[in-house]
Amino acid sequence: MDTDVKRRRLQLFEQLCRDRGIPATVQRRAILEAVLGLTTHPTADAVFSEVSRRIPGVSRTTVYRTLDALFAMGLIAKASHAGSAVRYDPNTSAHHHLVCRNCDAVIDVIDERLDHVPVPDTSLVGFVVTDHQVQFRGLCKNCRTKEDEP
Amino acid sequence: MDTDVKRRRLQLFEQLCRDRGIPATVQRRAILEAVLGLTTHPTADAVFSEVSRRIPGVSRTTVYRTLDALFAMGLIAKASHAGSAVRYDPNTSAHHHLVCRNCDAVIDVIDERLDHVPVPDTSLVGFVVTDHQVQFRGLCKNCRTKEDEP
DNA sequence: TTAAGTGCAAAAGCTTTGCGGGTAG
DNA sequence: CTACCCGCAAAGCTTTTGCACTTAA
Numbered sequence: 001m002d003t004d005v006k007r008r009r010l011q012l013f014e015q016l017c018r019d020r021g022i023p024a025t026v027q028r029r030a031i032l033e034a035v036l037g038l039t040t041h042p043t044a045d046a047v048f049s050e051v052s053r054r055i056p057g058v059s060r061t062t063v064y065r066t067l068d069a070l071f072a073m074g075l076i077a078k079a080s081h082a083g084s085a086v087r088y089d090p091n092t093s094a095h096h097h098l099v100c101r102n103c104d105a106v107i108d109v110i111d112e113r114l115d116h117v118p119v120p121d122t123s124l125v126g127f128v129v130t131d132h133q134v135q136f137r138g139l140c141k142n143c144r145t146k147e148d149e150p
Numbered sequence: 151m152d153t154d155v156k157r158r159r160l161q162l163f164e165q166l167c168r169d170r171g172i173p174a175t176v177q178r179r180a181i182l183e184a185v186l187g188l189t190t191h192p193t194a195d196a197v198f199s200e201v202s203r204r205i206p207g208v209s210r211t212t213v214y215r216t217l218d219a220l221f222a223m224g225l226i227a228k229a230s231h232a233g234s235a236v237r238y239d240p241n242t243s244a245h246h247h248l249v250c251r252n253c254d255a256v257i258d259v260i261d262e263r264l265d266h267v268p269v270p271d272t273s274l275v276g277f278v279v280t281d282h283q284v285q286f287r288g289l290c291k292n293c294r295t296k297e298d299e300p
Numbered sequence: 301t302t303a304a305g306t307g308c309a310a311a312a313g314c315t316t317t318g319c320g321g322g323t324a325g
Numbered sequence: 326c327t328a329c330c331c332g333c334a335a336a337g338c339t340t341t342t343g344c345a346c347t348t349a350a
Contacts, residue, residue, distance in 0.1 A: 023304065024350040044339075060308045064340060066305095080231055080249075080285065084315085085339060096270075098277045099230075107277060111270045117284060120246075120261045126256060126291030127248045133265060135230065136284050141276030173324040175327065194314080209332045214315060234340085235314060 001090050005116050006036045009075060009090075016073050030054050031066045035076050036090045041106040043085040081135060095135040102143035109136065151240050156186045159225060159240075166223050179202050181216045185226050186240045191256040193235040229256050231285060246284040252293035259286065 013032055017024040034045045034050040035042065042050070048063045067088055070071060077088040079097060082121045084106045096109040163182055167174040184200040185192065192200070198213045217238055220226045229247060233254045246259040264284045270271040272279055 018350095021350080025305065025349070027306075028303090036157040057307080060339095061308080061341085063307060080287075083227055098272060098275070098279065099278070101280075107272075107275055109270050109272075111268065112268070113268045117267055118263045119286070120259050120263065120264070122248060122257075122259075122286075122288075125248070125257055126294065127250070127286075127288055128294060129248065129286045129288040130251075131287040133285050135285065135286070136269070136272070136277075137230075137280045137283070138272075138279040144276065144278060169324095171325080171328090175324070175330065177331075207332080210314095211333080212331060215330090297322080 001036050001039070004125060008035075009036060013070075013075055015071070016075070020124075023065060027051075027058055027062050028066050030058075030070070032075060034072055035067075035070070035088050038090070040095050041079045041087040044086055047087065047088065048064065079132070081106060094131075094133075096136070098136045098140070100140040100143055101137050102139055105140045105142075107140070151187050151189070156300070158182070159186060163220075163223070163225055166225070169217075177201075177205060177208055177212050178216050178219070180208075181213060182220055182225060185217075185220070185238050185271065188240070189235040191239050193237055195235065227264045230283070231256060244281075244283075246286070248286045248288065248290070250290035250293055251287050252289055252296075255290045259284075 009094055010029070010032065012146075017028075027082060030051050031047060034047050034054075036049065037057070038046065040046070044060075044064050044067055047067065048058070048060050051063060062090070068078070071078060074092060077089040077092045077117070079089045081087070081097060081099045081104070089106075091108060093145050094115050096111065096114050098107040098109055103124070117132060117134065119129055151256065160179070164174055164177070167178075180201050182203075184197050188196065188200065190196070194210075194214050197217065198208070198210050199247055201208050201213060205298045217226070221228060221238070222292060224242060227239040229239045231237070231247065231249045231254075237256060239256075239258075241258060246261065246263050246264050248257040248259055249255070267282060268283065269279055269282070
């Protein structure tokens with residue numbers, strides 16, 4: 001992620017904490033920095049590994065709780081796709097995903113044309129649409145080469 | 151699900167089993183019928199409950215194993231969206247979903263316009279797209295009324 | 301000071317695995 | 326007959342919860 005964006009996100013974090021009168025702890029800063037530094041849409045466990053390097057004694061529980069908190073503050077996003085574990089995403093603006101059906105890797109897609117797909121008429125079922133996301137499924141580079149050599 | 155479609159799906163199941171020389175057991179038939187009969191994109195546990203009614207002694211393990219097998223045979227689909235449990239879908243053809251961000255309910259969307267969204271250029275990352283799905287997020291009827299009365 | 305956060309241990313929810321006995325083809 | 330399936334129990338992985346101690350504001 002761009003250094004400038006990171007810096008601003010961290011400043012936003014500090015401000016949101018001040019506004020709400022909640023402590024900006026070492027752990028929280030480190031966990032936010034870890035997500036901002038990973039481009040792999042890490043699972044909570046992957047974030048835990050990364051953070052453990054900087055704060056050796058940190059607990060998994062704190063990572064889970066903090067990821068939830070950062071998500072609630074709008075500082076990070078959840079990547080919604082099938083798979084055993086939830087994945088987190090530093091990119092909070094509208095974007096789409098390539099999802100590998102073999103290894104569950106998630107790659108960002110930025111394409112304005114996808115931000116304006118036709119919204120179906122959902123008045124019959126009483127559903128209110130606020131948001132949408134396009135998922136492209138297929139095979140990533142790694143898994144493609146693996147399938148070629150059986 | 152339409153009775154005719156159900157009947158044909160069950161026939162297809164019998165034939166696939168014969169072709170592959172694998173037994174079409176009572177349990178498998180019942181599990182397939184259960185998924186075809188539920189329009190709620192049931193979790194494995196919901197399928198288990200439904201099947202238990204017809205086959206009182208059936209085990210969760212068999213339900214999990216069979217859902218996997220039916221998926222591998224292309225007889226049912228997995229609904230890919232964030233949430234703790236995997237959900238199964240009798241509709242195996244291209245379609246899209248409304249996902250409630252409050253209760254995780256999944257509702258089918260059939261809209262041809264969504265079947266032809268622009269496919270982004272993924273040659274740079276070496277990803278081969280085979281498929282896509284649009285997810286509309288928002289609030290379902292139930293959760294909307296709940297939020298109105300806090 | 302004091303409300304909130306942290307770590308630990310334990311539990312909960314979903315799913316998979318190993319194994320002995322049973323059953324469809 | 327024989328390969329495959331079934332149910333049971335146990336374990337695995339991700340995530341949540343309760344509680345005593347610590348820390349940021």
